[in-house]
Amino acid sequence: MFLTRFRINTARQGARPLLSSPQRMHAAVMSSFAGALPSDDNASRILWRLDRNARAEVLLFVVSEERPDLTHLVEQAGWPTTSTWQTYEYKTFLDGLTAGSTWAFRLTANPVHNVRRTPDEPLKRTAHRTPRHQMGWLLTHQEQAGFRILETPEERRRLQQGDEHQLTVRDEQRHQFGKTEAGTGRTNRVPLVTVTFDGRLEVTDPVALRRTLTLGLGKAKAYGCGLMTLAQAG
Known part of the structure; x- marks a missing residue:
C-alpha cells in the first residue's frame, strides 16, 4: 500500500476545474494508474481526499495498492520545474x-x-x-x-x-x-x-x-x- 501527498498550485488555470468538480478530480486520480478506468473495480480500491491546511495550501492525498504517477497533475495543476509529489510506503505504519x-x-x-x-x-x-x-x-x-x-x-x-x-x-x-x-x-x-x-x-x-x-x-x-x-x- 502507498500513501501519496501532492500540493496543488491553486494559481494554475488547470487547477480550478479539478477543485470545483469531484468527477474531474476522480478522473485525474484514476489517470495516475496504468490501465485503470474511472468505472472499473480498481476505483473502489483507490481513495483520495482534498485538504486545506492553515497555510492556505490545498493538498491531495491518495491511498492505493499501486504506486501512482502524478506527472499529468504536476503539468496541469502543480509546479513542473520545482516540485512533484511524495509517495510513502504505508504498510509499515499500518502494521504498527x-x-x-x-x-x-x-x-x-x-x-x-x-x-x-x-x-x-x-x-x-x-x-x-x-x-x-x-x-x-x-x-x-x-x-x-x-x-x-x-x-x-x-x-x-x-x-x-x-x-x-x-x-x-x-x-x-x-x-x-x-x-x-x-x-x-x-x-x-x-x-x-x-x-x-x-x-x-x-x-x-x-x-x-x-x-x-x-x-x-x-x-x-x-x-x-x-x-x-x-x-x-x-
Whole structure:
C-alpha cells in the first residue's frame, strides 16, 4: 500500500476545474494508474481526499495498492520545474497500529442515512444536514471501523461548554453532477454532501482500522470521501 501527498498550485488555470468538480478530480486520480478506468473495480480500491491546511495550501492525498504517477497533475495543476509529489510506503505504519494507541485523525465523508417519508415509499438515501447528526453518523460507525472517538474531559467540557466527544465537523460542501444509469442510459442529477471530521481516537481493533484506512469509510469514495488519515496526537 502507498500513501501519496501532492500540493496543488491553486494559481494554475488547470487547477480550478479539478477543485470545483469531484468527477474531474476522480478522473485525474484514476489517470495516475496504468490501465485503470474511472468505472472499473480498481476505483473502489483507490481513495483520495482534498485538504486545506492553515497555510492556505490545498493538498491531495491518495491511498492505493499501486504506486501512482502524478506527472499529468504536476503539468496541469502543480509546479513542473520545482516540485512533484511524495509517495510513502504505508504498510509499515499500518502494521504498527496497536490496540489502545491514540491518534489525531481527519476524515472527509458523505454522512447519509436511509429514510422513508411515507409507508409506501421506498427507502431513499439522504444526507445528514446538521453537524449534530453528521457527528452521530460517525459515532455509529466507529466500533465496526476499529476505533473509539475519545470523550472530552468533563472539566474541559464544563468550562468550554464543549461537545461530549473530541470531534469537530467543518467544511461542508454541496455538489450536483450528472450520472448515467448503466441499464437505461438516462442521466440523473446526483446530489453530494461532504463534510470533514477532525478529532482524536483510540484504536480498538487494529485489523478493522487497517481495513478502514485502506478501503475507506462510508459512501461516495470515488468522489473524495472515505479516506481517513492519522497523525501523532498532540
